[in-house]
Structure formats: C-alpha cells, structure tokens
Amino acid sequence: MAAIETRGLVRSFGDVEAVAGVDLDVADGEIYAFLGPNGAGKTTTVRMLVTLLRPTGGTARVAGYDVAERPDDVRRSIGVALQEAALDPLMTGRELMRLQATLHRIPRAKGRERADALLQRVGLVEAADRRVGTYSGGMRRRLDLAMALIHEPRVLFLDEPTTGLDPTSRQAIWDEVRKLNDEGATVFLTTQYLEEADRLADRVGIIDAGRMVAEDTPSALKAEAGRPHLEVSLAEGDKRQAEGILARFGAVPATHDGVVSVELEHGAAQVAQVVRALDEAGLAVGSLDLVEPTLDDVFAAKTGHRLEGAGAEPE
Amino acid sequence: MEAAALPMSRAGAHLPAVGLLMRRAVYEVVRVPGAAIPGALAPTLFMLGLTATFGNLTKLPGFTTDDFMSFIVPVGILQGATFSGAATGVNLARDIEQGWFDRLLAAPVPRSALLAGIVLSASLRSLLPITMLLVAAFALGVEFPGVGGLVLAIAIAAAFGAAIACYSTALALRFRTQAAAPLMQAGAFMAVLFTTSYAPLELLTGVLHDVAAVNPVTEIVEAVRQGFVGGVTWGGTWPGLLALVGIGAVLFALALRGLRRTGR
Numbered sequence: 001m002a003a004i005e006t007r008g009l010v011r012s013f014g015d016v017e018a019v020a021g022v023d024l025d026v027a028d029g030e031i032y033a034f035l036g037p038n039g040a041g042k043t044t045t046v047r048m049l050v051t052l053l054r055p056t057g058g059t060a061r062v063a064g065y066d067v068a069e070r071p072d073d074v075r076r077s078i079g080v081a082l083q084e085a086a087l088d089p090l091m092t093g094r095e096l097m098r099l100q101a102t103l104h105r106i107p108r109a110k111g112r113e114r115a116d117a118l119l120q121r122v123g124l125v126e127a128a129d130r131r132v133g134t135y136s137g138g139m140r141r142r143l144d145l146a147m148a149l150i151h152e153p154r155v156l157f158l159d160e161p162t163t164g165l166d167p168t169s170r171q172a173i174w175d176e177v178r179k180l181n182d183e184g185a186t187v188f189l190t191t192q193y194l195e196e197a198d199r200l201a202d203r204v205g206i207i208d209a210g211r212m213v214a215e216d217t218p219s220a221l222k223a224e225a226g227r228p229h230l231e232v233s234l235a236e237g238d239k240r241q242a243e244g245i246l247a248r249f250g251a252v253p254a255t256h257d258g259v260v261s262v263e264l265e266h267g268a269a270q271v272a273q274v275v276r277a278l279d280e281a282g283l284a285v286g287s288l289d290l291v292e293p294t295l296d297d298v299f300a301a302k303t304g305h306r307l308e309g310a311g312a313e314p315e
Numbered sequence: 316m317e318a319a320a321l322p323m324s325r326a327g328a329h330l331p332a333v334g335l336l337m338r339r340a341v342y343e344v345v346r347v348p349g350a351a352i353p354g355a356l357a358p359t360l361f362m363l364g365l366t367a368t369f370g371n372l373t374k375l376p377g378f379t380t381d382d383f384m385s386f387i388v389p390v391g392i393l394q395g396a397t398f399s400g401a402a403t404g405v406n407l408a409r410d411i412e413q414g415w416f417d418r419l420l421a422a423p424v425p426r427s428a429l430l431a432g433i434v435l436s437a438s439l440r441s442l443l444p445i446t447m448l449l450v451a452a453f454a455l456g457v458e459f460p461g462v463g464g465l466v467l468a469i470a471i472a473a474a475f476g477a478a479i480a481c482y483s484t485a486l487a488l489r490f491r492t493q494a495a496a497p498l499m500q501a502g503a504f505m506a507v508l509f510t511t512s513y514a515p516l517e518l519l520t521g522v523l524h525d526v527a528a529v530n531p532v533t534e535i536v537e538a539v540r541q542g543f544v545g546g547v548t549w550g551g552t553w554p555g556l557l558a559l560v561g562i563g564a565v566l567f568a569l570a571l572r573g574l575r576r577t578g579r
Contacts, residue, residue, distance in 0.1 A: 050421050053578045075423040082421075086414030088339065090346045099339070102331050103422035131346075147418075 001064050003028045003155045003186035004049060010057030011044050018044040020210035021058065026188060026203075028154075031181050033201035034190040035295065037307050041210040042190040043083060046159050049188070050080045063154050076104070079148030079156045079185075081141075083163065089133030093124050093143050096132065097150060104151040111150070118146040122176065138169025145176060156180060158189040162196060174200055192307060194295045206299055213302040218295065225293040225301050228268050231261045237283035245277050261291075268292075329428035336419075336432025337439050343406070344443060354398060355444040358391035359451045369513065377517045380544045388452045389540040390512040392468055395444030396437075396476030401496075401503040403437040404483020408493045426574045430484065430567070437480035438473035445469060457543070464542020467552065471539050474559055475532075479503045481566035488573035510536045531558035 004026035011019040019041040026032045036042050047053035049062055051071040060067045063077035087096060094115060101111030119128045122142040127135065132143065141161060148156060158177070162170040177200060181187050191197055197204045198218045206214040206221075214221055227250065234242055239260055246252050246262035249270050253261055264270045268290055278285055300306045344351040362384065370383040380386050410416040419429055453459065460468065483499035490498075509526040510533040511519070519527055527533050538555020541547040 047578075051578075052417055052420055072423045072425075075421060078421075080418075080421045082414060082417055084414055086418055088342075088415060090342050091339065099335050100418075100422075102335050103419070103424055105328060105332075105423070108331075 001028065002026060002061070003030070004032070004060075004062050004188060006045075006049075006058060006060040008058035009045065009048060009055055009060050011041075011048055011053060012056045017210055019048070019055075022207070022210075022212055024205065024212075026186060028186055029181070029184060030202045031177065031187045031189070031200055033197035033204045034188065034207060035192070035194070035197045035204055035299070035307075036190075036207040037192055040207045042192075042207055043159055044210075045207070046082075046157055046188070046190055050078060050082075050157050051075055076151070077154045079151070079153035081144045081148045081156075081158050081161060083159045087132045087135075087140055087143060090131060092129050092131055093119060093135070094128040096143065097128075097147060100147040100150045106151060114150055114152075118149055122146045123172075136169075138165050138172065141165060141169065141173060142176070145173065149180070153185070155186045155188065158187065160190055160192065162191070162193065170196075194307065198295055204295065206295075206302060208299070208303045214298060221295060221298045222293045225297040227263050227265065228293065229261050229263050229291040230271060230274055231259050231289040231291060232274075232278070233259050233286040233288075235284040235286035237281075241281060242278065242283050245281055245283070246274065248277065249274055329424055332422075332424050333428055333432040333435065336429070337436045340403075340406070340436030340440055344440060351443065354402065355395070355447055357398060358394040358444050359448045361394060362387055362391040362448060362452065365513070372514060372518075375518060377515060379515050382457070384452065384455060385457050385543045386540070387513070388448065388457055389468060389536065389543050390507065391448045391452075392445050392472045392539055393475060393507050393512075393536060395448055396441040396472040397479045397503040397507055398444065398500075399441035400434075400437045400476040400479025400481075401483045401499045402440070403433060403480035404485075404487040404499040405493055405496045407433060407484055407487040408491065408495060411487065411491045412493065420577065427571060430481075430571055430574055433484055434477045434480035434567070434570070437476045441473050441476040442469070445472060460542025461547065464547045467547060468539045468542065471535060471555060471559060474563065475535055478559065478563040478566050479506065481563065481570040485566065485570040485573045488570070488577055506532050507536070512536055531562060534558040535562075 002025050004024055006022055006024040009019055009022040009024070010017065022041070022045055034042050034045065044053065048055050049060055049067060051067050051074050054068060062074045065073040065077065067074050091099070097115035097119060098111060101115060106114065119125050122145060124139060124143055124146070127139060132140065135143065145158070145161070148158075161177070162173050165173065174196070177187055177189070189196075189200070201218060203216060204218050204221060205212055216224070230246075232242065232246070239255055239258070242260045243252050243255065246260060250263045250265035253263070255261075262274070264274075271288070271290060275285065275288070296307050365387050366384045372378060373381045373383050373386070407416065449465075459465070482502060486495050486499050486502075489495075509523060509530050511527055516524065516527055516533070534554040535558050538552050541551045545551075
C-alpha cells in the first residue's frame with residue numbers, strides 16, 4: 001500500500017487554483033521531497049494531506065485513508081511539523097511533549113516515557129524544563145520534530161523543516177530525518193532548498209504554479225537535465241588547440257573568460273582521459289572543474305525559470 | 316513503527332485533552348501575571364466607579380435594595396466572566412495567526428472536545444477576576460450571600476463565560492485575526508449592558524427597558540443577583556438556568572460549526 005496517493009488533487013481559493021491536479025505516489029519507507037519556489041503549491045498540498053485543508057477536487061489517501069472521508073484515521077497515522085514551528089512560548093519543552101501525547105491519547109506513563117526518550121533523542125533533555133520562548137530556532141525545530149514523533153507515526157510530514165536554520169542545525173535535522181527513515185518512517189518533506197532535496201530524498205517531485213512538472217530520483221532528474229561539464233583553465237598553451245582536443249570527448253561550447261569547457265558525452269568517467277590527452281599535447285592544466293547538472297537546471301529546463309535563491313546555501 | 320494510542324471508543328477518553336487545554340490557559344495567567352492582572356481588576360474598578368457614581372440611585376422609589384454595591388457586585392461577577400470569554404476568542408485568533416491552532420487541528424481529537432477545552436478555559440480563567448472582585452466587595456461591606464448564593468452566582472457566571480467564549484471563538488474562526496477583538500469584546504459587553512444590570516426593570520426606560528425585558532441575559536443577571544439582593548429561590552434560579560442553557564447551546568453549536576468548517 002502506498003503511504004501517500006493523490007489523483008488530480010485540486011485546491012482552489014476563489015478563482016485561484018493553488019494546486020491544480022497533482023498526482024502523487026509515495027511508497028512506504030520512502031523519503032519524498034516536494035521541491036518548488038514560494039507560492040508553488042507545496043504547503044497547500046501538505047495542508048490537504050494532513051487534513052487541515054479540504055481538497056476542492058480529486059482524491060488523496062494517506063496511510064490508506066481518504067483525507068476527506070476519514071480524517072481522524074489520517075491524523076492518527078501521521079506526524080506533522082509545519083512551517084514556522086508553532087510552539088507556545090510560555091510552556092516548557094516537556095509540557096508540550098506531554099500535551100502532544102495527551103492529544104494522541106497515549107496513556108500517561110507511556111507518554112512520559114516517550115517524551116523523555118524523544119527529548120533525549122533530539123538533544124533537548126537539559127532544556128526540557130525551560131520555557132520554549134527561550135529556545136533558539138534550531139531547538140524549536142528539533143522540539144517540533146520530537147512532538148511530531150510522539151505517537152510513532154507511519155508517515156511524517158515536514159513542511160520546510162530547515163528554513164531559517166543555521167548550517168549546524170540544518171545538518172542535525174537532516175541526520176534525524178535519515179535516522180527516522182532508517183527506522184521505517186515514510187517522510188514527505190517540502191523544501192525550496194535544492195541541496196536539501198538532493199541530499200535527503202529518494203525521489204523528488206518538482207511543483208510550479210500548482211502543477212507537477214517533474215518527478216524522479218535526484219540523479220535521474222539531473223541526468224535528464226544534461227551531461228556534466230568539464231571546465232579547464234590552462235596554465236599555458238593554445239586555447240584553440242585545447243578546444244580541438246576537448247571536442248573529441250563531447251560538445252565544446254564557446255570559450256569564455258579563458259576557460260575551455262566540454263560537455264562530457266560519457267560522463268565524469270572521461271575526466272582522466274581528458275587530462276591525459278591535454279598532457280600528451282603539451283598543454284599545462286591550471287585547474288579543472290567538473291560541473292554536474294543541478295536540480296535547479298532541472299527546474300529551469302522544465303519551467304523556463306529558476307528557483308528563487310537557487311544555488312545559494314540555505315540561511 | 317507502531318501506534319501507541321488508546322482505542323477510540325471509550326467514552327470521555329478525550330477529557331485529559333480537554334483538561335490540558337484548560338491548563339494551558341491557566342499558564343497564561345500564572346506565567347505572565349503582569350498581563351493578566353490589569354484585565355482581571357477591571358470588574359472591581361467598574362464596581363467601585365459605578366457605586367461611587369450611581370450609589371444614590373437606591374433612593375429612587377422601586378429600587379430593590381438600599382445598597383448599590385450589593386446590587387452591582389453580581390454585574391461585576393458576570394463582567395469578569397464575559398471579559399474572560401471574550402479574551403478566549405482573542406487568544407484563539409492569536410493561536411490561529413501563529414499556527415499553534417493547526418497543531419490542535421492536526422491531532423485526532425474530536426472537534427467538540429477541542430472546543431470544550433477552549434471554552435471551558437474561559438470558565439476557569441474567569442475565577443480570577445471574580446475572586447478579586449468578591450474579596451474587594453466583602454472587604455467593603457457587601458453582605459455575604461450565603462454559601463449557596465455564592466456558589467450559584469460563581470457557577471452561573473463561569474458557565475456564562477464559557478457561552479461568551481463560544482461566541483468569541485466563532486468570531487475568531489470566522490475572521491482568523493486578532494483584529495476582530497473589538498467585535499468580540501463589544502458583543503460580550505453589550506450582552507450584559509442591555510439587561511437589568513444597572514437598575515431594576517421598572518426603573519429602565521425606552522429602548523433599554525424594552526430590550527432588557529426580552530433579553531434572556533436579564534434572567535441570568537437576576538439569577539446571579541440572588542443572595543446579594545434578596546434570597547435564593549428556585550423560582551429566581553430556573554429562568555436564569557434555562558436562559559443559560561439556551562444561549563450556551565446556540566453559541567456552542569455556532570462555534571462548533573465554525574470549527575468543523577475550518578479548512579473548507
């Protein structure tokens with residue numbers, strides 16, 4: 001059974017179609033990244049999948065339950081950490097964990113045990129009895145994640161889980177997501193960060209203007225976007241001669257800024273051959289750069305525009 | 316992974332969630348007392364101000380007591396409850412704006428239990444202004460209404476606070492912004508204003524008299540006033556209870572409808 005399955009999922013707000021017929025199939029145990037710019041329809045899709053928003057068209061099933069017809073069954077099966085971790089600043093981390101356990105009707109003793117174990121897991125034991133208002137952004141995200149796990153959900157929804165986090169906190173969340181997935185959880189995450197989708201996801205769905213524009217594994221999507229480029233800066237020697245040599249390995253675009261490049265026909269494996277050929281011709285290589293296609297290239301190829309902030313590191 | 320939750324069928328199984336939501340509302344009072352106390356003092360200040368201004372009204376023929384403060388204390392008790400009820404809606408609007416409410420909506424808790432937790436927190440919070448008011452009133456010589464009269468007054472007022480919380484919750488769910496706060500507060504204030512709060516029905520005139528004569532909240536005011544003015548009787552109690560149940564049922568249904576329509 002698929003963990004998440006949607007067919008022609010639509011959500012309109014008046015005349016605006018925020019989600020315009022999305023089909024998704026996320027298998028049990030998969031990490032699926034939903035990638036797209038702000039306003040693409042990612043959060044609206046997630047809100048429908050977690051029963052916070054009713055679809056205006058199509059169907060969606062999560063953990064085998066229809067989101068419109070059996071929302072309570074869906075809610076029991078999922079963990080949710082939405083954008084901007086919404087936590088009561090007046091409550092302590094431990095109080096919030098227990099509140100979440102109670103909302104999920106976990107018996108008191110078991111709830112305390114789970115809360116303590118999860119606080120330990122996300123590194124918040126020492127801060128557990130402090131008010132959340134004193135937590136950093138990273139601590140709030142980790143607490144939010146722990147709360148989403150209190151009832152051992154089958155499917156975990158993370159809506160932009162690392163937006164606004166520093167690199168260390170971001171890495172901590174990524175590590176935790178991977179661990180959870182290793183333990184069997186299906187993870188559906190939305191992100192506008194290419195690196196996040198690339199490093200975490202088994203498969204990536206790209207959404208733009210409410211429509212799915214591509215879906216596959218990160219490597220397959222990138223392969224579809226083009227071959228890797230090798231960029232060569234010569235320490236000394238004739239650039240035209242270098243272009244002639246590189247042309248034996250693939251298409252050679254125009255030289256710019258003194259850099260000669262080649263689109264490797266058979267991929268990165270050809271790098272050593274290129275270096276040998278240049279050396280045999282007496283051309284001294286100053287530097288080499290292998291440039292792989294990115295998910296942003298995929299996005300640009302599919303939509304004609306680039307992701308906002310593409311290529312930039314997340315904050 | 317395995318689910319650790321209890322089975323769903325047990326009656327009252329969501330009472331702990333209701334209790335925790337009520338406790339969360341108490342944290343707001345206990346942990347930021349500086350924010351809660353000024354509002355909680357308002358009914359006491361009203362009582363003192365109104366008594367100083369209109370204390371001589373009792374000399375009018377037909378006034379039902381010669382002690383205006385005893386006459387106005389029940390109004391202060393109801394004001395404490397209505398202010399708490401209106402604040403519940405404002406706080407809910409804040410929770411909606413900040414995303415906290417989504418956490419509750421994404422949990423497998425029946426909407427009626429969520430609503431109960433929210434509105435009963437108003438009853439609980441109303442005990443603070445009511446207690447402050449009563450301490451001041453008794454210190455200033457208001458006659459003790461008897462345990463029965465006091466318990467009845469507090470219980471009815473607390474329940475009325477929950478009813479007003481239903482009203483403000485319905486508005487919070489409709490407008491989803493704290494900008495709707497004046498609407499919540501004005502409605503709650505007017506519910507008590509157009510009654511026999513400040514003078515007996517016989518002494519009211521014009522529109523105020525006509526509205527107070529048919530306003531069911533008048534019955535609630537009079538039920539709370541028992542013990543402070545006159546004795547406590549079943550005949551003086553049941554119309555208030557009936558009005559309370561009617562108003563509460565309508566407003567609870569309205570708020571529940573709003574909650575169930577959230578996300579549509």
